[in-house]
Amino acid sequence: xxxxxxxxxxxxxxxxxxxxxxxxxxxxxxxxxxxxxxxxxxxxxxxxxxxxxxxxxxxxxxxxxxxxxxxxxxxxxxxxxxxxxxxxxxxxxxxxxxxxxxxxxxxxxxxxxxxxxxxxxxxxxxxxxxxxxxxxxxxxxxxxxxxxxxxxxxxxxxxxxxxxxxxxxxxxxxxx
Amino acid sequence: xxxxxxxxxxxxxxxxxxxxxxxxxxxxxxxxxxxxxxxxxxxxxxxxxxxxxxxxxxxxxxxxxxxxxxxxxxxxxxxxxxxxxxxxxxxxxxxxxxxxxxxxxxxxxxxxxxxxxxxxxxxxxxxxxxxxxxxxxxxxxxxxxxxxxxxxxxxxxxxxxxxxxxxxxxxxxxxxxxxxxxxxxxxxxxxxxxxxxxxxxxxxxxxxxxxxxxxxxxxxxxxxxxxxxxxxxxxxxxxxxxxxxxxxxxxxxxxxxxxxxxxxxxxxxxxxxxxxxxxxxxxxxxxxxxxxxxxxxxxxxxxxxxxxxxxxxxxxxxxxxxxxxxxxxxxxxxxxxxxxxxxxxxxxxxxxxxxxxxxxxxxxxxxxxxxxxxxxxxxxxxxxxxxxxxxxxxxxxxxxxxxxxxxxxxxxxxxxxxxxxxxxxxxxxxxxxxxxxxxxxxxxxxxxxxxxxxxxxxxxxxxxxxxxxxxxxxxxxxxxxxxxxxxxxxxxxxxxxxxxxxxxxxxxxxxxxxxxxxxxxxxxxxxxxxxxxxxxxxxxxxxxxxxxxxx
Numbered sequence: 001x002x003x004x005x006x007x008x009x010x011x012x013x014x015x016x017x018x019x020x021x022x023x024x025x026x027x028x029x030x031x032x033x034x035x036x037x038x039x040x041x042x043x044x045x046x047x048x049x050x051x052x053x054x055x056x057x058x059x060x061x062x063x064x065x066x067x068x069x070x071x072x073x074x075x076x077x078x079x080x081x082x083x084x085x086x087x088x089x090x091x092x093x094x095x096x097x098x099x100x101x102x103x104x105x106x107x108x109x110x111x112x113x114x115x116x117x118x119x120x121x122x123x124x125x126x127x128x129x130x131x132x133x134x135x136x137x138x139x140x141x142x143x144x145x146x147x148x149x150x151x152x153x154x155x156x157x158x159x160x161x162x163x164x165x166x167x168x169x170x171x172x173x174x175x176x
Numbered sequence: 177x178x179x180x181x182x183x184x185x186x187x188x189x190x191x192x193x194x195x196x197x198x199x200x201x202x203x204x205x206x207x208x209x210x211x212x213x214x215x216x217x218x219x220x221x222x223x224x225x226x227x228x229x230x231x232x233x234x235x236x237x238x239x240x241x242x243x244x245x246x247x248x249x250x251x252x253x254x255x256x257x258x259x260x261x262x263x264x265x266x267x268x269x270x271x272x273x274x275x276x277x278x279x280x281x282x283x284x285x286x287x288x289x290x291x292x293x294x295x296x297x298x299x300x301x302x303x304x305x306x307x308x309x310x311x312x313x314x315x316x317x318x319x320x321x322x323x324x325x326x327x328x329x330x331x332x333x334x335x336x337x338x339x340x341x342x343x344x345x346x347x348x349x350x351x352x353x354x355x356x357x358x359x360x361x362x363x364x365x366x367x368x369x370x371x372x373x374x375x376x377x378x379x380x381x382x383x384x385x386x387x388x389x390x391x392x393x394x395x396x397x398x399x400x401x402x403x404x405x406x407x408x409x410x411x412x413x414x415x416x417x418x419x420x421x422x423x424x425x426x427x428x429x430x431x432x433x434x435x436x437x438x439x440x441x442x443x444x445x446x447x448x449x450x451x452x453x454x455x456x457x458x459x460x461x462x463x464x465x466x467x468x469x470x471x472x473x474x475x476x477x478x479x480x481x482x483x484x485x486x487x488x489x490x491x492x493x494x495x496x497x498x499x500x501x502x503x504x505x506x507x508x509x510x511x512x513x514x515x516x517x518x519x520x521x522x523x524x525x526x527x528x529x530x531x532x533x534x535x536x537x538x539x540x541x542x543x544x545x546x547x548x549x550x551x552x553x554x555x556x557x558x559x560x561x562x563x564x565x566x567x568x569x570x571x572x573x574x575x576x577x578x579x580x581x582x583x584x585x586x587x588x589x590x591x592x593x594x595x596x597x598x599x600x601x602x603x604x605x606x607x608x609x610x611x612x613x614x615x616x617x618x619x620x621x622x623x624x625x626x627x628x629x630x631x632x633x634x635x636x637x638x639x640x641x642x643x644x645x646x647x648x649x650x651x652x653x654x655x656x657x658x659x660x661x662x663x664x665x666x667x668x669x670x671x672x673x674x675x676x677x678x679x680x681x682x683x684x685x686x687x688x689x690x691x692x693x694x695x696x697x698x699x700x701x702x703x704x705x706x707x708x709x710x711x712x713x714x715x716x717x718x719x720x721x722x723x724x725x726x727x
Binding site for chain 2: 009010011012026027031043044045046047048090093094097098099105108109111112115116118119120121122123124125126127136139140141142143145149150151152153154155156157158159160161162163164165166167168169170171172173174175176
């Protein structure tokens with residue numbers, strides 16, 4: 001739940017069920033969680049999988065401190081980070097990824113893999129992810145591949161001169 | 177007892193800096209072994225796939241440093257397999273740059289005029305050709321039109337791409353499936369193999385030591401073909417001459433690690449690293465304004481919506497590539513496609529009071545992906561990068577099984593570099609936000625600092641022993657018989673894409689390497705034609721080659 005809440009803070013989505021806690025539901029359409037952030041993070045090829053239990057602990061510890069400092073009441077039944085409202089999850093992510101924070105590199109890495117699940121579907125083959133309607137790639141509007149899983153764009157150019165070249169261009173096409 | 181392998185020439189790395197000398201040395205009769213840390217993939221193995229473990233992550237490396245991340249090739253063919261094949265020559269004023277060292281950074285022997293014949297050789301070999309407007313992607317055309325609307329010029333950049341084979345798929349970073357991109361897998365490397373050069377993939381050289389007879393011993397690890405964090409063995413090979421071309425992010429690390437055995441390194445090894453002054457801006461175009469203001473319309477009736485279509489960079493504005501301007505105020509602005517999966521996180525939402533790189537508004541920006549336009553700045557940085565202590569192996573502590581690692585490079589941009597980026601940012605904004613064409617913002621430097629796809633200068637040529645590691649023939653000062661021919665030899669940021677210059681310098685270095693090899697008893701003769709047998713380039717460099725072969 002904690003990692004889902006973090007991924008949802010990075011690229012938010014709509015709640016899966018009405019009482020969804022991890023996904024705050026601040027954005028329409030699917031976000032990083034629906035795109036497979038947890039599946040990607042759970043793949044040892046990323047190199048981050050073994051660190052996740054410690055990251056969860058650390059994130060909830062930071063969230064508890066954050067809440068205590070601001071006198072925010074947290075639902076004791078929930079881990080501290082998912083218990084934060086979205087605006088506070090966002091504020092905490094900004095703190096953890098700010099220049100000078102000792103653990104910055106790890107939180108940036110966690111955010112990077114949250115992104116990669118959404119904008120690259122790095123846990124799936126891209127062609128089948130696009131044809132299968134992967135929510136992140138569909139949001140980006142990637143074109144469907146050809147039948148062999150490769151992309152080709154036979155229409156690709158305005159086909160006309162659209163600027164004057166620099167006057168010092170040499171015959172090789174390079175600057176002088 | 178294991179037999180020690182011996183060769184005349186050991187080449188470390190198989191990108192431009194390695195493949196070009198390997199070809200000439202092999203064709204000239206020397207026994208050449210190329211040690212490449214990455215895998216060997218052929219075109220039918222290059223995939224359109226971002227999945228971890230695909231060709232994209234097998235051939236491409238992303239090394240995070242302190243203030244600078246380096247993106248580079250990691251395969252047979254090196255950077256040429258993953259590059260976007262933009263091949264402009266460096267402008268003439270670059271060779272007069274002084275940087276902050278108070279003297280010309282380039283050796284006096286090298287000017288643009290003197291390098292042009294070597295550029296010609298590369299242009300013949302790959303080949304490199306000027307690009308026509310009907311070969312320019314929609315994104316390139318859009319950038320050109322926006323530049324013209326602002327009273328600027330814009331050029332289709334010369335490229336090493338076979339336009340007849342190119343499908344404009346924009347998957348160049350994962351290797352070209354269609355053999356359209358003229359990588360080294362299509363010219364120098366197959367020609368080298370014909371001449372008996374041995375290429376050994378997944379051999380990562382860690383350090384070099386000296387033998388009692390003055391030859392060198394290279395110590396390498398064998399890298400697992402799937403999980404690069406693992407080694408499957410190790411070995412050594414002895415050579416009379418070493419050509420180091422592991423890339424500007426790796427060559428200095430190998431030399432640092434060799435210092436205990438070889439003796440003190442020149443001061444400039446691992447210093448003066450340049451990221452080629454690179455920085456990206458991403459714009460979200462207003463499709464209506466593209467149609468109404470610029471008069472652009474695709475044949476499907478849409479004005480643009482074509483960010484994913486193309487072949488990397490097609491068009492550059494060179495108005496600030498102007499030798500009459502002061503140093504640090506010159507730069508190019510080049511349209512680019514940046515593949516998904518790595519950089520998307522760094523693109524910032526323009527004009528927001530909320531978080532710029534994540535959150536609700538960033539997701540909305542992603543929904544406009546088809547209307548993105550990315551502009552690549554190449555300013556003159558100040559060679560600020562310094563390598564720290566080498567990692568245990570390779571040039572990075574690998575985090576993921578492929579691609580992602582943490583290296584020892586530190587980079588703190590100087591005031592001149594920051595000012596140049598700010599000026600280029602403002603210039604991009606003035607072009608793209610004019611008349612409501614777009615909203616634009618630079619990529620954030622808050623998360624990983626700066627980044628470069630063109631690492632340079634970490635072991636550079638020059639005339640001054642204090643500020644250059646190599647002499648003007650690329651020989652490592654104080655260590656005769658070791659040459660460096662990759663991007664680390666280029667002294668400074670070029671304001672344009674550097675692959676053409678790296679390749680031209682590698683061509684130029686060959687006569688000197690051969691002279692050193694002959695002095696060490698290797699029978700080798702200079703004079704091979706281009707890999708396809710063409711000879712006009714060879715004629716153009718004959719006089720300089722004779723000078724460089726002085727023994």
